[in-house]
Structures are given as structure tokens and as C-alpha cells.
Amino acid sequence: MKILCNGKELELQPAATVTHLLGELGLDRPYALVERNGEPVERERYDRVSLEEGDRIVVARPVAGG
């Protein structure tokens, strides 16, 4: 299954969850912020939201800023 994550095409196992994706990316700790097809995903649901072919995902996080 292919998804587009931060503009980059990624290959994931079918029915991979947001948690799986973050694990693949080494971001399975607070605070990984996830948007799926333009909608924010609640952190409590990362385990339950399964990704689908062609999903557009944004993964963001806090960085230094003023």
C-alpha cells in the first residue's frame, strides 16, 4: 500500500495504522502530530485509524520557535 507522507511516497503494509506509520518513521513518541487527508487525527486514535491506499498524510511536530 502506498501513501504520500510529507510529500514523499511511502510503502506500508495493508491496513497499517497511524501508530505503525509513526513507528516506521521513528516518531512513536510525543509529540507526533498527524493530519490525514486534511483532517487532524486525535492522538488517542492513532492505534485505531487504519491508513488506506493513496492517503495524503502530514506528520508534524513541535520545533524551536518564538
Add this chain to the structure above:
Amino acid sequence: MPAQGGGRALSDPLVIAGRELGSRLITGTGKYPSLEVMHDAVVASRCELVTVAVRRVDLDEVGEAITDRLPDGVRLLPNTAGCQTADEAIRVARLARAGGLPDWIKLEVIPDLRYLLPDGEETLRAAAVLVEDGFTVLPYVLPDPVLQRKLEAAGCATVMPLAAPIGSGRGLKLRHTIEIMIEQAEVPVIVDAGLAAPSQAAECMELGAAGVLVNTAIGMAGDPVAMARAFALAVEAGRSAYLAGVIDESREARPSSPITGLVTS
């Protein structure tokens, strides 16, 4: 004649949306030479609230999370820096909260990339939506007492006027308008941006600002940790002076020694 105000406690909390903060200094986390220095400066500043930006992760270089390098007990204040419209800011705020960051948001809507001046109309529009959505909204604005009232009416928890453009270090250039805002404030006025020296932070506090938010002046100082401490002291000094009651100006001198009983009379 001394002004009124003496006798009150010199240490008093900054209350934002019902939450007490022990320090009236809020710091940013940007522009430090390293995350180690940032950590030590935040500790030295004694601030309890720090701003962070929200950005996409570079998947080719995930790197270290800033949240791993902040002192325990410091509360995060995500900002919407980089957003040029209300819709962009709303999107970032909702993303941050959904991902587990606090529901406090430093609202910045800045279409002007040269002077980084905020768009008041879009800021107000975003603020109204975010308050309705349950956020505690701390908007960054040009000093504007009329906009201040509209933001207060919309339910903002603070109003944060800039002293001068972000990172400019020009100091309290918009003092007189900020004074009007402080005079009519229904929610805390926190001066945000443009300060260079601790004395300018003290000046803001002496005017009666509820707090100041400082980033560049600390992060880019020769010794950020020492400068963080200096700002902490200045904010405390300025607040104490405000509470103590700064005397009124006089055009003419006022003798400090008796003018009668002179030895030479």
C-alpha cells in the same frame, strides 16, 4: 508625591485563563545556538511557559525532538508562526491539539514577510473560531486598542501586542499605544516581540504590562543563559516597580533635602 500602589505583594502570579504562572516572562525556544543552551536558558529564565512552532518532519532527517530537551514542568505554548491566513492558523492549532499538545495557542497570522506584521482582521477571525472550538487563544497583534476590545469580546485569554517587529531588537517603539491597551485591558496584555535589552522588558512591566514574551534577545545574545537570567530579573524588577507605584514626572526639580533651616541662612 508618591503614586499609589505600595504595600502589595511584590511576587504575584500571572493568571491566564484561570491558570497561575509564577513567572511573568514567557520565552521562545528559537534561535539558540544549540538545544543544550536553550535548555539552560529556559531554566535560567525561570519561565513556566515556552513557545514552540509546529513544522512538518523532514523524513530524511528526523533528528531530535525539542520536547526532549525542555526542562520538566515547563508548559508548551504552540504557535501558528508561518500561517498567513486565518484558515492556515486554525488548521495548525487543530493539528497541534489533536496530537496531544496543550489547547493553548499563540495565534499568529502574518502575511507580511518583511516586517512580520500580523493581519488583525484574519487574527480576529481565527480567534473567534478557535475560542468557539475550545482553545485558549493568545493572539499576537499590532498595538491596536480597538482590535484589543474585539479580541477580548471574542473570548481571547490575552492580547499580545508587539513592541517592535519580531527579532528587530528595536525596543518599546509603540509604547504609547500599548499604554492605552494596558489602561483598558480586560485580559492580560503581554508585550511580545521586538525587545533587545532587559531594561526594555522592565519598561514594559513598569507600564503595567502583565508579562513579556522574549525570544531573539535571549537566544541570540552573546551568552543566552546569562541573558535569560537578566530578563528574569528585569521582569521581576519592572513588575515590582509597577506594584510599588512609580512617581509622576515633574517638569521642575523637587528637592530631596529640606529647604528650610539652612545652615547658611
